[in-house]
Amino acid sequence: MNRDAPSLPDAVQRMLRAVLADESKHPVLPSPSPETLRRQLDLSLPSTGRSFGEVIDELIAVARVTPRTTTTRFFNQLFAGREDAAVAGEILAAVLNNSMYTYKAAGVQILIEKEVLAHMASILGLPGGEGSFQAGGSLTNLAALLVARGVAFPRWREHGAESAQAVLYSSAESHYSIAKAVGILGIGRSHLRFIEVDEAGRMRVDLLGQRIQEDLAAGRRPFFINATAGTTVRGAFDPIDELAELARQYGLWLHVDGAFGASVALSRSRRHLLKGIDRADSVCWDPHKMMGVPLPCSALLLRRKGLLQEHLGEGAEYLFQEDDDELNPGQRNLHCGRHNDALKLWALWRHLGDEGWERRIERQYALAAHAKRYIEDHPRLVLSDEPACINVCFEVEGADSAWICRRLSQLGRQKIGHGRVKGRRVIRLVTANAALEEADLDRLFEDILEVAEEAPPPPSPAG
Amino acid sequence: MNRDAPSLPDAVQRMLRAVLADESKHPVLPSPSPETLRRQLDLSLPSTGRSFGEVIDELIAVARVTPRTTTTRFFNQLFAGREDAAVAGEILAAVLNNSMYTYKAAGVQILIEKEVLAHMASILGLPGGEGSFQAGGSLTNLAALLVARGVAFPRWREHGAESAQAVLYSSAESHYSIAKAVGILGIGRSHLRFIEVDEAGRMRVDLLGQRIQEDLAAGRRPFFINATAGTTVRGAFDPIDELAELARQYGLWLHVDGAFGASVALSRSRRHLLKGIDRADSVCWDPHKMMGVPLPCSALLLRRKGLLQEHLGEGAEYLFQEDDDELNPGQRNLHCGRHNDALKLWALWRHLGDEGWERRIERQYALAAHAKRYIEDHPRLVLSDEPACINVCFEVEGADSAWICRRLSQLGRQKIGHGRVKGRRVIRLVTANAALEEADLDRLFEDILEVAEEAPPPPSPAG
Numbered sequence: 001m002n003r004d005a006p007s008l009p010d011a012v013q014r015m016l017r018a019v020l021a022d023e024s025k026h027p028v029l030p031s032p033s034p035e036t037l038r039r040q041l042d043l044s045l046p047s048t049g050r051s052f053g054e055v056i057d058e059l060i061a062v063a064r065v066t067p068r069t070t071t072t073r074f075f076n077q078l079f080a081g082r083e084d085a086a087v088a089g090e091i092l093a094a095v096l097n098n099s100m101y102t103y104k105a106a107g108v109q110i111l112i113e114k115e116v117l118a119h120m121a122s123i124l125g126l127p128g129g130e131g132s133f134q135a136g137g138s139l140t141n142l143a144a145l146l147v148a149r150g151v152a153f154p155r156w157r158e159h160g161a162e163s164a165q166a167v168l169y170s171s172a173e174s175h176y177s178i179a180k181a182v183g184i185l186g187i188g189r190s191h192l193r194f195i196e197v198d199e200a201g202r203m204r205v206d207l208l209g210q211r212i213q214e215d216l217a218a219g220r221r222p223f224f225i226n227a228t229a230g231t232t233v234r235g236a237f238d239p240i241d242e243l244a245e246l247a248r249q250y251g252l253w254l255h256v257d258g259a260f261g262a263s264v265a266l267s268r269s270r271r272h273l274l275k276g277i278d279r280a281d282s283v284c285w286d287p288h289k290m291m292g293v294p295l296p297c298s299a300l301l302l303r304r305k306g307l308l309q310e311h312l313g314e315g316a317e318y319l320f321q322e323d324d325d326e327l328n329p330g331q332r333n334l335h336c337g338r339h340n341d342a343l344k345l346w347a348l349w350r351h352l353g354d355e356g357w358e359r360r361i362e363r364q365y366a367l368a369a370h371a372k373r374y375i376e377d378h379p380r381l382v383l384s385d386e387p388a389c390i391n392v393c394f395e396v397e398g399a400d401s402a403w404i405c406r407r408l409s410q411l412g413r414q415k416i417g418h419g420r421v422k423g424r425r426v427i428r429l430v431t432a433n434a435a436l437e438e439a440d441l442d443r444l445f446e447d448i449l450e451v452a453e454e455a456p457p458p459p460s461p462a463g
Numbered sequence: 464m465n466r467d468a469p470s471l472p473d474a475v476q477r478m479l480r481a482v483l484a485d486e487s488k489h490p491v492l493p494s495p496s497p498e499t500l501r502r503q504l505d506l507s508l509p510s511t512g513r514s515f516g517e518v519i520d521e522l523i524a525v526a527r528v529t530p531r532t533t534t535t536r537f538f539n540q541l542f543a544g545r546e547d548a549a550v551a552g553e554i555l556a557a558v559l560n561n562s563m564y565t566y567k568a569a570g571v572q573i574l575i576e577k578e579v580l581a582h583m584a585s586i587l588g589l590p591g592g593e594g595s596f597q598a599g600g601s602l603t604n605l606a607a608l609l610v611a612r613g614v615a616f617p618r619w620r621e622h623g624a625e626s627a628q629a630v631l632y633s634s635a636e637s638h639y640s641i642a643k644a645v646g647i648l649g650i651g652r653s654h655l656r657f658i659e660v661d662e663a664g665r666m667r668v669d670l671l672g673q674r675i676q677e678d679l680a681a682g683r684r685p686f687f688i689n690a691t692a693g694t695t696v697r698g699a700f701d702p703i704d705e706l707a708e709l710a711r712q713y714g715l716w717l718h719v720d721g722a723f724g725a726s727v728a729l730s731r732s733r734r735h736l737l738k739g740i741d742r743a744d745s746v747c748w749d750p751h752k753m754m755g756v757p758l759p760c761s762a763l764l765l766r767r768k769g770l771l772q773e774h775l776g777e778g779a780e781y782l783f784q785e786d787d788d789e790l791n792p793g794q795r796n797l798h799c800g801r802h803n804d805a806l807k808l809w810a811l812w813r814h815l816g817d818e819g820w821e822r823r824i825e826r827q828y829a830l831a832a833h834a835k836r837y838i839e840d841h842p843r844l845v846l847s848d849e850p851a852c853i854n855v856c857f858e859v860e861g862a863d864s865a866w867i868c869r870r871l872s873q874l875g876r877q878k879i880g881h882g883r884v885k886g887r888r889v890i891r892l893v894t895a896n897a898a899l900e901e902a903d904l905d906r907l908f909e910d911i912l913e914v915a916e917e918a919p920p921p922p923s924p925a926g
Binding site: 089 | 472475479497507515529533542545555567570574582627642647649696758775779797810812818882
């Protein structure tokens with residue numbers, strides 16, 4: 001130990017001051033090539049170490065060239081911005097370093113996790129169920145499908161594929177993690193039917209019903225419907241209530257992938273988009289998206305209690321040796337050792353309260369409405385779709401959306417991505433950062449329009 | 464925004480000072496019941512929020528009653544202690560909040576991750592391969608088995624169970640995550656053969672060879688051997704080189720679960736325990752265990768390049784839209800959005816260097832040797848096993864190990880766990896915290912011996 005080394009609190013304060021000051025001076029950076037970065041910085045792992053103070057300087061130098069995700073120029077993902085209370089909670093979790101498998105090892109942090117999960121479940125109308133945090137929405141969807149597989153095919157976990165005829169359903173615009181999970185779980189991706197969406201990007205319940213009947217007639221075993229609340233590109237909400245009805249009728253598991261959109265449950269005026277979610281068997285909800293918590297923070301919520309332990313629990317005398325399993329969430333999780341993802345959310349919830357969450361969601365919607373008006377009012381901008389969530393998709397007439405996004409990133413003006421709506425490549429703006437001002441959006445549009453002047457025309461719709 | 468709110472750097476400094484001061488005053492805490500904690504603290508999620516400063520106070524209050532994992536009284540897991548440089552790296556990752564799927568979103572952080580993975584691979588003798596970080600060893604083992612399943616049964620991912628006869632092998636003392644992964648991946652846990660261990664806790668290669676031959680003779684399809692480097696309870700190292708030979712002979716995938724023990728590769732004098740690891744097809748290595756990095760930090764390293772993308776990649780135009788996939792690790796991972804687990808390890812590696820890691824491993828072994836001598840020299844203590852790693856298992860003659868561990872935790876004296884060795888319930892001491900002094904171990908033994916005075920006798924070996 002170096003006696004002259006700064007203390008952790010002082011070193012962290014210095015590092016954060018430097019990083020935040022630099023970030024406010026440079027809210028967006030150009031995107032240098034890997035070669036340029038490697039010339040600029042020594043990233044190698046040395047034989048001989050250097051002092052803690054020097055490492056802090058190196059971390060500051062690395063931060064200086066790291067893409068910003070927290071500023072008002074970042075629109076590239078379904079998350080953006082920074083909530084200090086959540087970051088403080090996350091920092092404390094890292095410093096305490098409790099592993100969230102047992103009450104013995106994590107104590108009060110287990111109770112905090114239970115409190116957060118119970119509150120989220122009750123907001124969704126699933127108060128009698130249970131929940132767990134996974135390290136991201138992909139894993140939460142996977143865990144939900146795993147439980148559903150076990151409920152429909154109780155011998156599969158122990159004895160392998162119980163039916164070569166298991167089939168499942170998701171919309172054509174759902175997230176890729178659904179297909180991925182189907183592959184990982186050994187069900188076979190070709191057993192997943194992608195159901196077409198309507199004009200607004202919502203799964204067509206009529207086509208789904210037909211497809212289920214066809215599958216049943218062919219002797220297959222439908223068992224799972226994935227409804228998406230807030231699709232990745234358009235932010236569409238599948239009609240959960242109608243899907244729940246279909247699921248009930250055929251005895252299928254209804255999962256809601258609300259990784260992005262379940263957060264609208266926090267707003268009384270938007271909650272109707274989730275109508276029927278209280279009838280879901282499982283829900284994925286990522287507070288690291290619309291709720292601004294550092295990633296990952298992804299909750300799986302189930303309507304029935306006991307299924308997680310039944311399908312994920314393992315005996316391990318060397319780990320689960322004290323307390324009731326109720327207090328040992330390691331029995332209800334994909335993970336063994338597991339980071340505390342609850343504390344950051346708890347801290348921000350204490351800061352905002354339910355009321356603050358509602359204001360936040362309303363503000364995000366107001367920003368999306370402003371963006372929509374800007375597009376509608378501008379002669380060269382074309383709105384792709386009526387936004388249901390805070391995704392606003394549009395094109396610059398005659399200009400390739402992908403080219404524009406790439407150019408903005410290269411120039412260090414804005415980070416924003418593109419997607420496909422009704423076959424056309426469009427710019428996707430997400431107003432996830434609740435700290436945005438209308439002027440930030442105006443500047444984004446100005447930058448887009450300026451760059452679009454040099455842009456090639458869009459590829460043909462199939463391109 | 465509250466104008467009087469403290470800045471994030473100042474708030475974090477204050478919080479960390481308070482937490483560290485309290486921790487040094489109370490390096491271990493009694494284990495209150497959930498009811499007691501709930502009476503003591505308001506953990507509920509309110510309707511109306513409170514200021515950021517108040518939330519910082521609440522976080523400090525929560526930390527005050529959170530079980531310590533970083534002090535010299537915590538021996539309960541395969542991790543312990545705190546490395547400031549790693550914590551600083553983790554804090555920076557939380558503040559920057561880059562998601563590690565694309566170069567566009569994470570830039571230089573992707574290069575840092577590649578640097579760390581390449582260095583780890585070269586230390587293991589797998590320099591031509593590839594790697595990725597998962598959110599813990601259980602998921603890393605799962606990802607390895609998924610790739611192996613895909614290599615052996617290329618149609619499984621797309622079409623479901625290709626063979627009802629797929630069988631695989633792991634030692635009877637391997638970690639529960641292997642069986643768990645076999646269940647999750649839909650192979651069926653009953654297809655996993657647990658091979659008996661020798662006196663030292665190592666998988667018996669002779670029995671494994673017999674079992675493979677029996678399975679082949681019965682028309683089954685062996686495809687995977689899991690070798691453990693550092694078993695959870697005893698720290699045993701399976702004979703990797705002999706297992707590699709068997710794997711080669713029968714064309715099986717050899718995975719090494721080195722979640723705990725792969726770190727001994729950092730020490731020239733201990734590396735021989737991993738002899739043959741350069742012949743493995745895949746390795747799980749958790750720097751969050753012996754290397755003291757905040758959890759999770761778990762690397763999957765593969766001998767061959769290209770398999771991760773082949774078996775985990777998914778097309779997603781809305782995400783992977785720039786740069787070569789080589790720079791988009793989201794194509795080689797279980798996760799979509801993913802926390803940056805590389806920066807904390809990189810920061811600590813810059814601080815320690817390869818030389819510092821070697822000293823750290825040697826120190827952990829020296830501490831284990833001290834503990835072993837103490838046990839051997841004491842008339843009431845019985846060593847269970849010759850330690851191969853830094854796990855030292857023992858009993859107090861005539862006293863129930865589980866009772867002693869529980870009592871020490873209740874009293875707030877020490878946190879230490881128990882396991883089973885050769886059918887007996889034993890105390891498991893792990894000297895993972897490199898900051899331990901010999902005196903800390905002496906005090907632990909004194910506490911154990913004092914509490915043992917009141918302990919009931921151990922249950923019968925079967926109990």
